[in-house]
Amino acid sequence: MSRSVAANAELALLLEVASTPKPGNVDRHREYPALRFEQFLAGAVGTRSGFASAAAGEPVGRAIERAVAGMSDQDGGNTQFGAVLAIAPLAAAAGRSDTTLSPDGVSVVVAETTVEDTVGFYRAFDHVDVAVGDPPEELAALDVRRGSEAVSAVRERGLALAELLAESADVDDIAREWTRGFPRTFCAAEEIAGREGPVTDRAAAVFLELLADRLDTFVITKHGRETASEVRRRARAALNGTEDVDALAAELVDRGINPGTTADLVAAALFVALQRGTSP
């Protein structure tokens, strides 16, 4: 008996949201009034059939749309869009018989994406509001938030999903993972797998280290670079023990600053660790 790829992908989302403390993000001890812990549970449950599609070798874009549609079947709105985007190609690499769950394997999946995957990715935005930056004016027709209304413009432009995400690699660290073979994801998975203790404690520790390492691109998008820099500086202080991590977690939730990209990376890393034998 062992969990399927799709079950591990879902479980990764559940373990991520259960991990605490993760300053600024929803976890088992902290939530926002309109974005609650239970909505992340329902969101995770809803993703499974989409991840099963990816693992079965169906087009990644369609799998992402299916996972996001299922994720949205709760009242909190966007709970795990970024994590779905990060995990879907990893689930494909793990599930396909011609690839392995490795930087090379996921790079094959990414390289094989087509414009139809881009269409699926856009359609995913029909199901949920996602906080993203405005595109340049000349690309307004291609704003992802237009969802399926942008499909003809997307087809006309003709970019594969990998090409589209490569354009955002400088401003979105999930897109950066896609473009580079998921280096931070695999590295964080090694960290989670190699430590002792409850998996959710290990994941929370790795979250803090990732947050101290690079600016969270979701915080940059929502609050600007100065706030993102403050978050990184204070995560470093929490790591060094000069700042209390629980107090920091409470303060960031109060201020509505949630480092979502870092949480998405931890979810993806948890998926890799689960696939490689880490067990709750």
Next chain:
Amino acid sequence: MSRSVAANAELALLLEVASTPKPGNVDRHREYPALRFEQFLAGAVGTRSGFASAAAGEPVGRAIERAVAGMSDQDGGNTQFGAVLAIAPLAAAAGRSDTTLSPDGVSVVVAETTVEDTVGFYRAFDHVDVAVGDPPEELAALDVRRGSEAVSAVRERGLALAELLAESADVDDIAREWTRGFPRTFCAAEEIAGREGPVTDRAAAVFLELLADRLDTFVITKHGRETASEVRRRARAALNGTEDVDALAAELVDRGINPGTTADLVAAALFVALQRGTSP
């Protein structure tokens, strides 16, 4: 888009364990060193394919075994056996085209069980250690803890699963639900569905009311009737506001007293509420 019967069954287990405070039981704020919150998450994820079997009309006993086998794929041991036993016939009633999710519908499912369902139920015990009372000496060959080793004795005796559980209806409140058309489950589902606020807060409130209503049969089995009476009395005090519910929750966890039957009933009630449209 809406969740499948099996996804709602899994989500019910997740919402149950997330609901807090539930004095004595694992919840998002309390756990035992060897029985942790994350293990309930993995346990819930593992049940889904078994619930899908039940919803597809496969024999309930086999569905229970499949759900328990999947549930056991984590290091905490028995997390949700009783909840699986409670939800499986409800999932069958909800999924089958000839029954509805109602006291009458689940009673049809229960009445149709055969000795092969009893065999599946016994086989479920191969996957996990469950705390149950000792059988009378003349029935030692039929001790459920023997699992599949008892199968020939089970077939010889020839009891359908409904008949077997009817024999335990006086000492196990999940067996009692099976025998009576799940009256407390449907009543608790109405309570959860009819209230306001986060679903996990409603479930925790209903848990306390159920705990104040009847002795928890899992506590009786593990700790005796006196302890179960104390738990009920103090749950009533918590309801009346003469005892602090969080302090009670901490104390019962310290003493290792977990009212598991009441948690199983809440999980079953959450499943019914989700099927009827309650949404996180």
